[in-house]
Amino acid sequence: MSLTGLVRTGFGHHAPGKVSPLPGRSVATAAMETVALVLDETVVVPATDQDARDLMSRLRVHHRQLGEGARAAASGLVSGRVTDTLRTSGELVGVPVPDDLSKARDHLQSAASAVKDLLVTMGAAGLVCVHQPECPPATAPDFHTAHPVLRCLATGYSRLCNGVVLFEDTGYLKPNGGIGSPSRPLPRVGGESVPA
Ligand SMILES: [Zn+2]
Structure with a gap:
């Protein structure tokens, strides 16, 4: 074309x-x-x-x-x-x-x-995702695969491009206030979900 x-x-x-x-x-x-x-x-x-x-x-x-x-x-x-x-x-x-x-x-x-x-x-400034492919939004099942835009090694958390704060123990905090407990495993990327 x-x-x-x-x-x-x-x-x-x-x-x-x-x-x-x-x-x-x-x-x-x-x-x-x-x-x-x-x-x-x-x-x-x-x-x-x-x-x-x-x-x-x-x-x-x-x-x-x-x-x-x-x-x-x-x-x-x-x-x-x-x-x-x-x-x-x-x-x-x-x-x-x-x-x-x-x-x-x-x-x-x-x-x-x-x-x-x-x-x-x-x-x-973290106002928009400019990654390719785009990072999944905070509401997506694979939200934790978004690019980290900030890593704090001292306290062990990352802020992802979609606004989710991910902790080293796999606990997370979503922009809407949603909280994930560390005991609940995150779904595997590209694979079947992990049994809780
Ligand atoms: Zn992004």
Whole structure:
């Protein structure tokens, strides 16, 4: 499939601003896919004016969804670095796409780079999962396989990307307040569950 075909099947069917609002963690994956497509140096994107407008409207949606996600995850208390990157990406995605295709490409690359910075900053702040494949959410049976983002060797616990705090004795604390006792074994990854 040609790249333009890929762009069209990926999101060409969506009207501008109507990219399906994916809840939760998929927001980051969708944003990473668009950013990777625009910043891929081995392909020429956008191929047409319509592609340029489609890609920019998609970047706008990613910016908006990531901003909403950051504010929700941080209960409104978004750190200065995240606020700065949000402002930068907001300014860039807010600029109309130039009519000239090569200028449109340059502008899209700037906007995609800004959204990428936003993803990296939010990932570092623990506001979004930027791992591939995505970490399982705290509600998934295999929640304990999420990437550790913080390890405290002294007290023997890890904070996972999905917000779960995992203790060395396999006890855990979930973001919703759920507590797992150390005596209850965690399900094995990719295998049948362990009898309790
Ligand atoms: Zn993750």
